[in-house]
Amino acid sequence: MNGNGNGALNGAVIAVAGAAGAAGRATLLQLAEAGATVVASDAHAERLAEAVDAARYAHGGATVTGETVDLMDLAAARDWAMRTEKEFGRVDGLVHLVGGWRGSATFGETDLADWDFLENLLIRTVQNTSLAFHEGLKRSDRGRYVLVSAAGASKPTAGNAAYAAAKAAAEAWTLAMGDAFRKAGGEDGPVAAATILVVKALVHDAMRAERPNAKFAGFTDVKELAQAIAGVWERPAGEVNGNRLWLTEKP
Numbered sequence: 001m002n003g004n005g006n007g008a009l010n011g012a013v014i015a016v017a018g019a020a021g022a023a024g025r026a027t028l029l030q031l032a033e034a035g036a037t038v039v040a041s042d043a044h045a046e047r048l049a050e051a052v053d054a055a056r057y058a059h060g061g062a063t064v065t066g067e068t069v070d071l072m073d074l075a076a077a078r079d080w081a082m083r084t085e086k087e088f089g090r091v092d093g094l095v096h097l098v099g100g101w102r103g104s105a106t107f108g109e110t111d112l113a114d115w116d117f118l119e120n121l122l123i124r125t126v127q128n129t130s131l132a133f134h135e136g137l138k139r140s141d142r143g144r145y146v147l148v149s150a151a152g153a154s155k156p157t158a159g160n161a162a163y164a165a166a167k168a169a170a171e172a173w174t175l176a177m178g179d180a181f182r183k184a185g186g187e188d189g190p191v192a193a194a195t196i197l198v199v200k201a202l203v204h205d206a207m208r209a210e211r212p213n214a215k216f217a218g219f220t221d222v223k224e225l226a227q228a229i230a231g232v233w234e235r236p237a238g239e240v241n242g243n244r245l246w247l248t249e250k251p
Contacts, residue, residue: 007034007035007233007234008034008142008233008234009031009034009035009036009230009233010034010035010036011035011036011037012035012036012037012092012093012142012233013036013037013039013084013085013088013089013090013091013092013093014031014036014037014038014039014092014093014094014095015038015039015040015041015080015081015084015091015093015094015095015129015133016028016031016038016039016040016041016094016095016097017041017042017069017071017094017095017096017097017098017125017129018041018042018071018096018097018098018099018125019040019041019042019048019051019052019066019097020040020042020043020044020047020048020050020051021042021047021097021099022202022204022206022222023097023099023148023202023204023222023225023226024040024042024051024097025051025054025055025222026204026222026223026225026226027095027097027222027225027226027229028040028051028052028054028055028064029054029055029058029059029226030223030226030227030229030230031095031226031229031230032055032056032058032059032062032064033058033059033062034230036092036093037062037063037064037088038055038062038063038064038065039065039066039084039088040052040064040065040066040067041066041067041068041069041071041080042066042068042069043068043069043070043071044068045068048066048067048068049066051066052064052065052066067080071098071124071125071128071129072120072121072124072125072128073128074127074128074131074132076128077128077129077131077132078131078132080132081129081132081133081136084136085136085139090136090139090140091133091136091137091139091140091143092137092140092142092143092144092233093137093140093142093143093144093145093146093233094129094130094133094137094144094145094146095146095148095229096125096126096129096145096146096147096148097148098121098122098125098126099121099122099148100117100118100121100122101118101163102114102117102118102162102163103159103160103162103163104159105159106158106159107158107159107161109159110159110161110162111162112162114162114163115162115165115166118162118163118166119166121166122163122166122167122169122170123166123169123170123173126147126170126173126174127173129145130145130173130174130177130194133145134177134180137181137192138181138184138191138192140191140192141191142191142192142233142237143181143191143192143193143237144192144193144194144195144232144233144237144240145174145177145192145193145194145195146194146195146196146197146229146232147170147171147174147194147195147196147197148196148197148199148225148229149167149170149171149196149197149198149199149244150163150164150167150198150199150200150201151198151199151200151246151248151249151250151251152164152167152251153167153168153170153171153198154168154198154250154251155251156168171196171244174194174195174196175194175196175242177194178190178193178194178195178241178242178243179242181193181194181237181241181242182241182242185237185238189236189237189238190237190238190241191237192237192241193232193237193238193240193241193242194241194242195232195240195241195242195243195244195245196243196244196245197225197228197229197232197244197245197247198244198245198246198247198248199219199220199225199247199248200218200219200220200248200249201216201218201219201220202219202220202221202222202225203216203219203220203221203222204221204222204223218248218249219248220247220248224247225247228245228247232245
């Protein structure tokens, strides 16, 4: 699909949180290629500018913008959502790619400072973006909130207690948003949807180059993730709302 197509993303306005990493870069490219206007944010200004430029150059004519937003601040997240809708007239999606990991060798060695870090990074940002974009997505005829989560949330390992618990909380929060969309839709079913894409872990070309002998078994390539994210708009809201869509084997 390209920017001239008539697909579900053509003309859509999609915000991407945590857009400067490898998954973010792939997602910006995929959404721009599908004809969306992409509004990217990240805490790392320089890396964000590189990601935005790459998407613009890959798809001449695509509207891809970027700005640094402190998504741990609800007021900043709300301002971002309001500016986006005011500038482009609508907002049709929020893709949540804010990530990070902290872990330990054993359960007993868990450092609760890791929990404090991950609570802000993986839960607070979900709370803030979902609350900030909720009303705008409800106003859209194709609103989607997409969280990328990890299989570890459903089957935590001993050294990943803080990470898995934070991911599980983010999933629960997103599913609650999905229930709000379900209730708003009434008998006709939801118009907007909140959905979770679950991966074991992500891999990209630079990782393969660094570790040419590694198998990365069960990992999802960032390009495949980006295609799956775009695919959420291809499916009816009722089909994806409040659901986990597994891109790896269920644990």
